[in-house]
Amino acid sequence: MASESVKVVVRCRPMNDRERALNCKAVVSLDSDRGQCFIEKPGAAEEPPKQFTFDGAYCTQHTTEQMYNEVAYPLVEGVTEGYNGTIFAYGQTGSGKSFTMQGVAELAAYRGVIPRAFEHIFETIQCAENTKFLVRTSYLEIYNEEIRDLLGNDTKQNMELKEHPEHGVYVRNLSMRTVHSVTECERLMEQGWRNRSVGCTLMNKDSSRSHSIFTIHMEICSTGQTLEILNPRFHSALTLCRP
Numbered sequence: 001m002a003s004e005s006v007k008v009v010v011r012c013r014p015m016n017d018r019e020r021a022l023n024c025k026a027v028v029s030l031d032s033d034r035g036q037c038f039i040e041k042p043g044a045a046e047e048p049p050k051q052f053t054f055d056g057a058y059c060t061q062h063t064t065e066q067m068y069n070e071v072a073y074p075l076v077e078g079v080t081e082g083y084n085g086t087i088f089a090y091g092q093t094g095s096g097k098s099f100t101m102q103g104v105a106e107l108a109a110y111r112g113v114i115p116r117a118f119e120h121i122f123e124t125i126q127c128a129e130n131t132k133f134l135v136r137t138s139y140l141e142i143y144n145e146e147i148r149d150l151l152g153n154d155t156k157q158n159m160e161l162k163e164h165p166e167h168g169v170y171v172r173n174l175s176m177r178t179v180h181s182v183t184e185c186e187r188l189m190e191q192g193w194r195n196r197s198v199g200c201t202l203m204n205k206d207s208s209r210s211h212s213i214f215t216i217h218m219e220i221c222s223t224g225q226t227l228e229i230l231n232p233r234f235h236s237a238l239t240l241c242r243p
């Protein structure tokens with residue numbers, strides 16, 4: 001997996017109570033060793049299943065920790081070295097995007113990718129020598145084509161999308177909160193999470209009904225006694241999305 005800069009993995013969740021009660025039949029099977037996913041056509045057992053190959057395939061037995069270590073860890077490590085990275089969870093309602101990205105705070109084994117990234121980043125900062133870090137976070141949602149600042153004073157206000165000739169697309173006046181610890185990050189994540197637009201769908205009683213983007217912005221500066229040219233300042237961002 002190491003050579004590709006864009007990797008796509010698939011995760012399959014177990015059936016929920018509703019699906020079991022309806023006697024639903026699983027039509028998806030995975031071969032995790034080969035990163036393959038097979039989809040049967042319901043009611044057409046004689047037809048060969050459709051086959052798709054990914055950079056990784058995670059079945060119901062795989063944990064978020066395993067996914068984090070294999071997929072997210074190298075990317076977050078890169079962010080602590082000054083590269084940008086994005087983790088983007090995509091799937092239909094009820095497929096497990098929030099479970100994977102956010103997770104369940106009360107259960108350590110179910111902690112999602114975002115809180116694991118906080119721990120990873122602050123562990124790296126603690127171990128780093130001769131380096132100063134500035135870590136800031138932002139959290140927005142896109143709901144009905146409108147952008148809302150989930151950490152802002154008015155979370156219902158529509159924010160403006162702008163484009164900078166050098167830095168690209170950005171949201172004007174988006175709140176950036178400086179953070180010094182995992183606890184502070186978790187508190188902001190919870191605050192923003194409570195401000196999201198939620199509702200229910202037939203597939204998911206706690207559906208988010210919006211796309212959300214949590215970003216960790218890092219400024220990294222070497223403080224060693226070296227010449228200015230060898231003393232660079234890096235800016236990097238880890239963007240964590242669940243559309």
Ligand SMILES: Nc1ncnc2c1ncn2[C@@H]1O[C@H](COP(=O)(O)OP(=O)(O)OP(=O)(O)O)[C@@H](O)[C@H]1O
Nearest residue numbers: 013014092093094095096097098099204207208209
């Ligand atoms: N890998 C998993 N193992 C166990 N339960 C899971 C898993 N993935 C998802 N679930 C459960 O399935 C339900 C739906 O998941 P989740 O809310 O994460 O879906 P979603 O894709 O974020 O949906 P929406 O787009 O509607 O917000 C939740 O109750 C969640 O706990």
